[in-house]
Amino acid sequence: MNAEPRLLEVRKNVLKQNDQIARVLRDRFRNDGIFVVSLVSSPGAGKTAFLEKMLTFLRCKYRVAALVGDLATENDAVRLARSLAPVRQINTGTLCHLEAAMVERALNGWEIGPLDFLFIENVGNLVCPSSYDLGENLRLVLLSVTEGEDKPLKYPTIFNSADVAIITKIDLARAVEFDEAGLRANIQAVRPGMHCYSVSAKTNFGLQEVLQFFVDRRSEFPQLDPALRSGL
Amino acid sequence: MALEEAKFRQVTIDAVHLDLGPLSGVVAEALLFSYQIACNGTPLEGSRLVIREVPIEVYCPACKTRKTLTSMQWFYCPTCGVPASEVIHGKELMITGLEVRDERRTTLAGSA
Numbered sequence: 011m012n013a014e015p016r017l018l019e020v021r022k023n024v025l026k027q028n029d030q031i032a033r034v035l036r037d038r039f040r041n042d043g044i045f046v047v048s049l050v051s052s053p054g055a056g057k058t059a060f061l062e063k064m065l066t067f068l069r070c071k072y073r074v075a076a077l078v079g080d081l082a083t084e085n086d087a088v089r090l091a092r093s094l095a096p097v098r099q100i101n102t103g104t105l106c107h108l109e110a111a112m113v114e115r116a117l118n119g120w121e122i123g124p125l126d127f128l129f130i131e132n133v134g135n136l137v138c139p140s141s142y143d144l145g146e147n148l149r150l151v152l153l154s155v156t157e158g159e160d161k162p163l164k165y166p167t168i169f170n171s172a173d174v175a176i177i178t179k180i181d182l183a184r185a186v187e188f189d190e191a192g193l194r195a196n197i198q199a200v201r202p203g204m205h206c207y208s209v210s211a212k213t214n215f216g217l218q219e220v221l222q223f224f225v226d227r228r229s230e231f232p233q234l235d236p237a238l239r240s241g242l
Numbered sequence: 243m244a245l246e247e248a249k250f251r252q253v254t255i256d257a258v259h260l261d262l263g264p265l266s267g268v269v270a271e272a273l274l275f276s277y278q279i280a281c282n283g284t285p286l287e288g289s290r291l292v293i294r295e296v297p298i299e300v301y302c303p304a305c306k307t308r309k310t311l312t313s314m315q316w317f318y319c320p321t322c323g324v325p326a327s328e329v330i331h332g333k334e335l336m337i338t339g340l341e342v343r344d345e346r347r348t349t350l351a352g353s354a
Contacts, residue, residue, distance in 0.1 A: 014343070015341050016343075017340070017342075018253070018339060018342050019338070019339050020247060022337045023335065023337075024243065024335045140267040141266060141267035167266075170314075170329070199315055200314070201317060202318065203327060204327075
């Protein structure tokens, strides 16, 4: 004879483990004065090209490094290394997103010294990365002018999890009849008040504004060396 | 997680209840499909996954109250139209309950 079934009340977040590691990472970054920016986008939106430029410009005044996630190959790490910043590749195998534990593992044993900025380039994917906190301070979602103005409406979850939208390849806007106002309206529909920048990593259009935004946000960060707060 | 709970409490799990929000990034159908596969060969084999889909609830700064959104493509207060991006509910991916049977009692009843 079976005992009577009963309902046990529990409240357990399924991603609790990831969230705990992310919280530890975030505390560690804050203590070390590292401002961490993560990048998400669909494959081919231009994360690596954008990041290469960010690293190249920031390197002049700040200590920067990058982690880059891909299913396979070291190609992106090789490209980013051209910026002369320290770069480490995370190969996820078949996994379509980065998790906090992977970031933690990649950082452990990486002798890069003190940092001002760390960038984390996620695997190209607009779905799964939205569920995983990586301990970052700022999450950028990138989308290129070739992807369609309704992308935010199709992938509202990732836009909701991000802090800033970066419209990439703006130099191609005319060729693809890109409707910038339309895209910006869709971004505001799914995430009112979201900061949005239009850039071209090819022509450097708009990059200075984004850099200044990073520097400003970092200066709001506690425990910083005042000498480094002078801007770009 | 449910397995740990089952072991800790020495119970058999008939069903796992889960709250799922549209902003969790997880789709109910995909979860139901993979649940059966993930449970095969574990003490949870044969158990059910009961998903309660949680609507998106935001805080409207103008109405100063919680509002339920009807669309995840429009984060504005449905009453006054003010931008409302402070999400209160909708990101859930949370186990809320377990339907269990007491293992020890079952064993005792069985041996009696």
